[in-house]
Amino acid sequence: MHFKGLFTQFSQRRVVWTFSLLILGLVLGLLATLFHPAIKPVKVLANDPLLKPYVEDLKNRVKNDLKGKVPEDYIEEVFSSPELAYLPNLMIKRLTWKETKLPYHQFLENQRIERARNFLQENLTFLEELEKIFGVDKEVIVGIFLVETNLGQNTGKFPVFNVFFSLTLSGNKDLLKNFVYDENLSLDDERNSNIIAKRSNWAYNELLYFLTICYQNKWDPFSIRGSIFGAFGYPQFVPKSYVIYGYDWDGDGKVDLFKMEDALASIANYLKKEGYNLNGTLEQKKSVIMKYNISEPYANTVLAIAEKLKKTDQEVSSQTEQKEQENKDEPKNR
Structure with a gap:
């Protein structure tokens, strides 16, 4: 009994100590989250004192470059919106982005291929018409x-205007450096400096396109959501691609990339305008698909999906023909 009592007391104390250490760990973790400099802000409102001069300069630049295309009061309204926000992590994410590490293999899984095959069969007449035209x-x-977009299921969650707004502002390294806490990430590194300058200039041009599109189509610029780098709709077009390759399939006078018919026709139109040839070699087709997304793993994945879908179609046709032949050969009941 004496030893049992000691053992019970020891066990109880161990439980108390374990629980206390757990609570201490949680408290320390919370404090680290609150005060550790590696925790980066996800969003900064545009009226933040740090941002104000940068936002004002950008707004005036936009007004000047869109003069005669978009009214100044419209631009003023957009830049005064409470939804306008700076997302510094987008440029930081771009600096560490590795296209080759993306999990493209997931799209070759049987379940996804089966969904794609079903989609193709359900919309076969429409897709054959696109192929022909x-x-x-x-x-x-x-x-x-x-x-x-996983057949339209995942079109993105980032407000497209804020994406291009943020990437443009991040071209100002004096601003961006306030949000970089990784000691191993240098904004003055030649590679990073080139990416920042190139991406910022690209984003500004896309911002101009997007504002113009929103004004013309009477869209709320903050209601359109897309990828982390500003692509939107089922085909994930950036604004310039929308203007150049967008196709109004249903003839309602507007290109709606969230409508399947317009979206898929726009994909086909993009590839056609970039030189896709139905009878071209695999390498020729790959080179055009890489214009859609400058990524070899991406192009290889798209072609691998297409090959699986073609094989599936051939297998289905073969099975159908075999079944019909078996029915013909089967002796009739007398």
Whole structure:
């Protein structure tokens, strides 16, 4: 009994100590989250005193470059919106982005290929018409649709205007450095400096396109959501691509990339305008798909999906023919 009592007391104390250490760990973790400099802000409102001069300069620059295209009061309204926010992590994410590390293999899983095959069969007449008119393999169109947005299920959660606004502002390294806490990430590194300058200039031009599109279509600029780098809709077009390659399939006078018909016709139109040839070699097709997304793993994945879809179609046709032949050969009951 004496030893049992000692053992019970020891066990109870161990439980208390374990629980106390757990609570202490949680408290320290919370304090680290609150005060550790490696925790980066996700969003900064545009009226933040640090941002104000940068936002004002950008707004005036936009007004000047869109003079005669978009009214100044419209631009003023957009830049005064409480929804306008700076997302510094977008440029930081771009500096560490590794396209080759993306999990493209997931799109070749049987379940996704089966969904793509079902989609192709359900929309076969429409897709065959696209193939005929644009000269683009219907399976490639579906492959891009699958990889870009998982057949329309994942179109992005970032306000497109804020994406281009943020990437543009991040071209000011004096501003961006306030939000970089990784000691191993230098904004003055030649590679990073080049990426920042190039991406910022690109984003500014896309911002101009996007504002113009929103004004013309009477869109709320903050209601359109897309990827972390500003691509939106089922085909994940950036604004310039929307202007150049967007296709009004249903003839309602507007290109709506969140409508399947307009979206898939726009994908086909993009590939056609960039030189896609239905009878071209695999390498020729790959080179055009890489214009859609400058990534070899991306292009290889799209072509692999298309090949699987074609094989599936051939297998289905073969099975159908075999079944019909068996029915013909089967002796009739007398």
